[in-house]
Amino acid sequence: MEWHKIPFSKRDILFFLLLVFGSATFIAMYYGQSWKTGVADAGFFVIQLVLGLFLLVNMLHYYPPSKINAWPALLFSLVVSVLLVFGGKWLARGILDTNAVFFVFYEKSIPARLGIMFLLLYCVAIFMLLIKNFEKGWNQQQLGEMSRKLSKDAELFYLRQQLQPHFLFNSLNSISALLGSDPKKARLMLQELADFFRASLKKDPMKWERVDEEYKIISQYLSIEKVRFGHRLDFRFNMEEGVGDLMVPPLLIQPLVENAIKHGLYGVTGDILIEFTAKKEGNYFVIVITNPCSQQSGGPRGVGFGLESVERRLYLLFGRKDLLHYKKDNDNFTVSMKIPQPK
Incomplete structure (x- = not known):
């Protein structure tokens, strides 16, 4: 030796x-x-x-x-x-x-x-x-730590890969339905869909982004859904000053928005309004999303794949199960999420 x-x-x-x-x-x-x-x-x-x-x-x-x-x-x-x-x-x-x-x-x-x-x-x-x-x-x-990290990263990647096709299939079904009745809207929706996926694919899943950047992706997503549902869908943003500079994991808010639209339109006739409130509480970025739900139809069945995936991602990222809350109150369904800010 x-x-x-x-x-x-x-x-x-x-x-x-x-x-x-x-x-x-x-x-x-x-x-x-x-x-x-x-x-x-x-x-x-x-x-x-x-x-x-x-x-x-x-x-x-x-x-x-x-x-x-x-x-x-x-x-x-x-x-x-x-x-x-x-x-x-x-x-x-x-x-x-x-x-x-x-x-x-x-x-x-x-x-x-x-x-x-x-x-x-x-x-x-x-x-x-x-x-x-x-x-x-x-x-x-x-x-052991490397193995756990790789396993966690793999699961996070798997969750993201599940979310994008989930949204893609819904959008393609809507485009297919619009091709016969309104080809102009179908082309517009297809263009919005291409822009959304082009922006989301550029994101690094391990790199956090400013809330302002995440807001752009959500706006693109809402533009697609606006074409899809027309005048029935409306939304309102309430953002405190300075919130845009806070940091969030990429594409963590979008599944909550999709869940609100899906279950807001479920069994509800007429126009619907989805409200977004973003604020800072201590060392947390807090977002609250409220959508209407139908009492007669029983509302959304279960908590939905979107909420389950977000809950799992939060646990993998922070090791906590108290960062996502949802409740049904009269004719509204409210989801609130807290994201600890990096020091």
């Missing part, structure tokens, strides 16, 4: 070895050895330690424990320490005179050398195991 694979910087390793070298020199001199003997002994000990660290790093690389486990590291550190210390004695015996000061000091200090070598290797092994397991846990957490 290459040294650059060790989870320490070169500066850390150098500082650690210099600390060991200085400590070994000081200990030798403290026990009556000359500074030359101390430096030689410390250099020899550092060379043994570097060899032990190299063996230890390779062991942990090729035989990593599945979890933090002190026993393999303890056993390996002990075996390597014994081999290095007694191997060093054998090497010194072959090179030096057995009466040499360095060799005599080395032989007398074998128990201490063995204990210090084992302690250093074992501490490094445990520290490396902790780092590796921390990195493994961190990587698993990152993968």
Whole structure:
């Protein structure tokens, strides 16, 4: 295993070895050895330690424990320490005179050398195991978060893909009906439909937009529906000053508008008025949409695909289920939505 694979910087390793070298020199001199003997002994000990660290790093690389486990590291550190210390004695015996000061000091200090070598290797092994397991846990957490984000993005994309064909089919059915009775209106509606989809397809589903930009898309959508239903459909906007600068996820309001038109016209005879109120409350953008509904027909059945999709998108975006409310009051159906503003 290459040294650059060790989870320490070169500066850390150098500082650690210099600390060991200085400590070994000081200990030798403290026990009556000359500074030359101390430096030689410390250099020899550092060379043994570097060899032990190299063996230890390779062991942990090729035989990593599945979890933090002190026993393999303890056993390996002990075996390597014994081999290095007694191997060093054998090497010194072959090179030096057995009466040499360095060799005599080395032989007398074998128990201490063995204990210090084992302690250093074992501490490094445990520290490396902790780092590796921390990195493994961190990587698993990152993968889990990435997987959840991809799943959420995929569901958001799926909801948007469902909404557009839902609206497209209704519009094409209306165009088909108008082709025979009023070709001019059919062409106008087709042109409005093309402009609407051209604008909506340019939007980045992950990028929020100003309320003013979203209002343009809603206006294009209402123009299509105005051609479709003629004089029966009318709408009124009440927007507080400064609301246009607030931010909203793209195409989140349009399904609410579609739901209001669909269920406002359901069972209602005569003209209908749909009201939009947009305002800021604290750190929220709030939009309230009110449409008439028929008491005799029972009103809209269920909450509709549009409301369900918006409710799901809000939960995926904010993890909350209290941002969308709807109620039926006498002859009106009201939907209110709050969108937290980015900080």
